[in-house]
Amino acid sequence: MTAALFQSRYVPFAEEIGLVRALAAFSLTNERRLNDYWRQVEAFDAVCVNPDGARQWWRVVREGHEAWISLDPGETRHEPPEPPCVVVDLLEAEHPSWSCRKLLAHIVEHYRSIPNPYESEIRRLAIVEERLRDTSEEGPRLPAAVLAEIRGAVETDRHAVGRVLSFVYDEYLLSGRCNIDYLTEIIAIAQLQSAAGVHIAEDWLGEPLGAAYAFVELILNDNDRRDRMIGDTAQFCADTFTMARKDVASALDETEMFAMTRKLLLALHRFELVFLIDKTFRAAGVTLDGSGLSPILIEESYVCTLTGLCSGAQFVIEPPQDVALGLRRQVGSVDPTLAQLKRAARLRAREFEPAFTRRFADILAAEALSQFSSAEVATPGIEELLRLKATSPPGAFERGWINMALRSAFMRFDRQDDLAKIALEIAASAMLRHVEAPDA
Amino acid sequence: MRDGSVLIEKTQDILGLEAYRIFPDSRRFIPDVIVASVAAACLGEFIKGFVNFKKLGEGARAKFDELIRRWRAKDDFERYAKQEDAVELVSKAIATIPEKLPSLVQAQARLQAALEEFGLSKAAAEEHAKRIAQLLENED
Numbered sequence: 371m372t373a374a375l376f377q378s379r380y381v382p383f384a385e386e387i388g389l390v391r392a393l394a395a396f397s398l399t400n401e402r403r404l405n406d407y408w409r410q411v412e413a414f415d416a417v418c419v420n421p422d423g424a425r426q427w428w429r430v431v432r433e434g435h436e437a438w439i440s441l442d443p444g445e446t447r448h449e450p451p452e453p454p455c456v457v458v459d460l461l462e463a464e465h466p467s468w469s470c471r472k473l474l475a476h477i478v479e480h481y482r483s484i485p486n487p488y489e490s491e492i493r494r495l496a497i498v499e500e501r502l503r504d505t506s507e508e509g510p511r512l513p514a515a516v517l518a519e520i521r522g523a524v525e526t527d528r529h530a531v532g533r534v535l536s537f538v539y540d541e542y543l544l545s546g547r548c549n550i551d552y553l554t555e556i557i558a559i560a561q562l563q564s565a566a567g568v569h570i571a572e573d574w575l576g577e578p579l580g581a582a583y584a585f586v587e588l589i590l591n592d593n594d595r596r597d598r599m600i601g602d603t604a605q606f607c608a609d610t611f612t613m614a615r616k617d618v619a620s621a622l623d624e625t626e627m628f629a630m631t632r633k634l635l636l637a638l639h640r641f642e643l644v645f646l647i648d649k650t651f652r653a654a655g656v657t658l659d660g661s662g663l664s665p666i667l668i669e670e671s672y673v674c675t676l677t678g679l680c681s682g683a684q685f686v687i688e689p690p691q692d693v694a695l696g697l698r699r700q701v702g703s704v705d706p707t708l709a710q711l712k713r714a715a716r717l718r719a720r721e722f723e724p725a726f727t728r729r730f731a732d733i734l735a736a737e738a739l740s741q742f743s744s745a746e747v748a749t750p751g752i753e754e755l756l757r758l759k760a761t762s763p764p765g766a767f768e769r770g771w772i773n774m775a776l777r778s779a780f781m782r783f784d785r786q787d788d789l790a791k792i793a794l795e796i797a798a799s800a801m802l803r804h805v806e807a808p809d810a
Numbered sequence: 811m812r813d814g815s816v817l818i819e820k821t822q823d824i825l826g827l828e829a830y831r832i833f834p835d836s837r838r839f840i841p842d843v844i845v846a847s848v849a850a851a852c853l854g855e856f857i858k859g860f861v862n863f864k865k866l867g868e869g870a871r872a873k874f875d876e877l878i879r880r881w882r883a884k885d886d887f888e889r890y891a892k893q894e895d896a897v898e899l900v901s902k903a904i905a906t907i908p909e910k911l912p913s914l915v916q917a918q919a920r921l922q923a924a925l926e927e928f929g930l931s932k933a934a935a936e937e938h939a940k941r942i943a944q945l946l947e948n949e950d
Contacts (some may be wrong), residue, residue, distance in 0.1 A: 442839070444815060444840065445836055608933075615827070662931025664835065664929060666830050666831075666833055666837065717842070720822075721827050722827070
């Protein structure tokens, strides 16, 4: 797989979606972990020959810890699985054939052909270029002044922490200027100090996670503070988890794919925050029962959102027609209904894999139906595409996608008049994008 | 007549990741059939007071009750739900409930209690039960 946007096929505003989605994925964690993730995805995607039908496990080593992952049925173990089984070592896999870094570099290059990008795109491009220059293993961290401000706020009061975090979210988390897992560790330890009503005198910014483990253990041994700490933290986790689920729900309901990514990033950070805090308590032998959350729920919420963000980035390098074609294969019927295709499309537009908005999933379902060679089967798909374009105000990307799908369908059924109209619209939008100054 | 599969799908959207509670902590990658089965059992719990079991048949009733019991108790639910096709079973039960439903207050309270037993916090259980009740109300 190369890192060309939509396999170099023309999709209006593809570079904007590509930039937002790839930058989001690039910000999830440090680059080494990210590449490990893609390598794992590629390994899982590869067809494995297992003639004996024995259960297959993947052995994964992350930061010195071994884990065995089975996909069918899905399970993760930290002890070797019992025979009979087949164990495939992921360590022997090649490096991923594509990476966010390659994709981002390609997008930056692609932008050179656009004479007047939007102001927001110019700002985002500057961040991407800065990120690409940084080849350090840990990736960008928060500047010392911001860290000092967070520390100062923790030593003041909860309201001060809230004000600083609001700034940090906007400037670093949502803009892609900082690794989310590092930032989440900082916020986790800040939150723990808030819940305990006491702050750490020593430096906790260098190794925030290590400080969090030590701090929780210390407070849990303090009888005066223990109960308050457990109660407040459990409530914080429950509230944060609820907010994160609302972020995902709201992202899925967005009318534009473009706007979805920010909400998913915030959700991911919140799920990770709960995940880290819950882990520090479990390590100290305490479960936050008051939160009503179980470890599997917390971890999978994080993993599912991460998958949605990563699969959303990978989507921009897939051939556009293949996305809808995949739905036809998935449904398997020779003459599927629109409802069946929508159901299949929405599998990537739900909490388990929030890669698309529900609206975009419906566009893909309609496109899949419109791709059939029989006019009788395809016509409801074409009509649905026209309806989606007319009744809901889609964003520039969605409108462009619908237009390209309609163009293919009109060509297939030789609808010359319709084809002429849609070609005109596509050409006009491409011309505006490449000639006019959009912010003028 | 109500479309059971549509109601179950909407319930899946409401429950979302909560379906994972059916699994032990070591399990991952929940299959779609289990997500749908958990939603079906949850909806079954809500509608059980309205089902015309005479129409549904004795055998189906026993399976329907057993499905809900296994869901609440997390007792080998996965195998049973696949074996008995939970979505089909609950869809058939939905088809027997009257068009006009009496008050849903009791059903909602019962489902809330079941969801709390399933592991949800009181607030989350209350919200989910309310949204599922609204699904049924809006179908009227």
